[in-house]
Amino acid sequence: MLFSTKDTGPVHDAVKQHWVDTHLPSWARPYARLARWERPIGWWLLLWPCWWSAALAAIAAGHPWPNPWHLLLFLIGAVAMRGAGCTYNDLVDENIDRQVERTRSRPIPAGQISRKQAKVFLVVQALVGFFVLIQFNSFAIGLGIASLAVVAIYPFMKRVTDWPQLFLGLAFSWGALMGWAAEFGSLAWPAVFLYLGGICWTIGYDTIYAHQDKEDDALVGVRSTARLFGARTKPALVALYLGATALFALAAAFADAGPAAFVGIAAGAAHLLWQVLVLDIDDPDQCLKLFRSNTRYGWIVFAGLAADALIASA
Template identity: 65%
Template sequence: MTSSPDSSAPRAGSGTVADAARGNWVDRFGPLWLKPYARLARWDRPIGWWLLLWPCWWSVALATGAAGERWPSLWFLLLFLIGSVAMRGAGCTYNDIVDRDIDAAVARTRSRPIPSGQVSVRQAWLFLGAQTLTGLVVLLQFNFFSVVLAISSLVIVAAYPFAKRVTNWPQAVLGLAFSWGGLMGWAAVFGSLAWPAVLLYAAAVLWTIGYDTIYAHQDREDDAIVGVRSTARLFGENTHKALMVLFGGTTVLLLLALVAAGAGFFAYLGLLAFAVHLGSQIFRLDIDDGALCLKLFRSNTAAGWLLFAGLVIDAAVRA
């Protein structure tokens, strides 16, 4: 893909990143020394840590209601927030280290810090270590079962950057990793797992495959050129039908999780609002409109709030 001389897209080495929103807080306010690392961790794009955080917060809120408590633990919510920012940044850093050659060949990603030369591979590894250490400090605040549970996810996390090279379903591997918080929140509250958490985790996996398929349609043409696989390429013109299955499955599994946890009216109301939001994404989607794909992908932050609010209100009302 080529651009005209007057294109507004940033050039490699210009400092900004092509796939980040213009005028984001990192570009506007970040110290010069910090900007390349903030971009490497995607601090300029909070949607990623929100999507990692939602299964954690949903699970905490669901467990709160099941335990008969009035409000979710603010301490747990804060820990998951800090942990999500740190580990999402670590995951992005690791992904960019592994994918640096592929990123250099794709128009949307060649301006990222490593392929553009803003950060060396050695510096990226050191930054990865600092973020991972932060995540470890957060993790150690939870009970022993939660610590072991979190560590058991590392194999999936490490495998994800390589999935796009060997399978048409890298979004499924991402879902397995990104949805782990659906188990963690329940484990933090109860020190064990139960069917509501497992069902919520499975729902979040399908949700992740769906929203990341929408996101991947931005790169469909470039991915085909460099040989990167994705569900966007796999589904192609059948993406709307696939999303009906994925988002429909998400809704059904969440419904079963609510039933298993003994949730009340407001939890189901939150689920209904969440499902309507997912349906609107399918209805509005144009897979050939990259800007719309990105907008719909980012809108899942709002979808997460709808379900979380329903779970929190339900626990408060029923306690």
């Protein structure tokens, strides 16, 4: 049966005593853990390029703020599609997850939920995402459907390349194109620069995240930029974060943004520099903390863009 699950306790790397464990009925908990509802950082990271792009489009269009309806749709879509992506990833990675300490307690390898149940849940979440997508114009709908190709291949990249984080960036930064397309029904250089910058940012933060698993990854043959960079991780992060900052600044410039947007980008760059300076790649707990701090980075950049739109229209 679809809703017949076995709750064998929280996932090892999940937030403890979260509302998923304390308020949801026992049959629903494995589904919530599969979608990572207790870890909002994932959908925040998927959402930020969407909201940045919507704010950048507002600046270019002369609006005082990003379209609120678009922001709400992107929020719902990010939660749904992040959950669908995690479900798909766990289906693909079941055998690998069983061999990694941090992931072997996830719902599928732990036997909390069957593969059939996970596939049905995947379809339900994807349908929510599709319903959100069709609220936009036809160009944005086609662009959103095109993203599925990148999403589909991402889980396999850790088996064939040292750069799976690049493919995560291609998928997670797609919203940088969507926000602009939702406003204008086309693409332009500001959205492209924002997308490229988002890729650099994603490679950086997910490299930090991947350092949690580098020992287990080496044993099971999983590849990552964390293993590739190794002791050179900090210089690599400096290059990636500088690239992201420069590309975000180009996006703002091509959208004719004012000073507030650049102040936000600069303040965000200071936050990224802090990440690099304090990073200890051999401290998994700190790596996770720094990874999660990118939610604050997203707010900083968005606040600058949104403030700029408001100031320019005054």
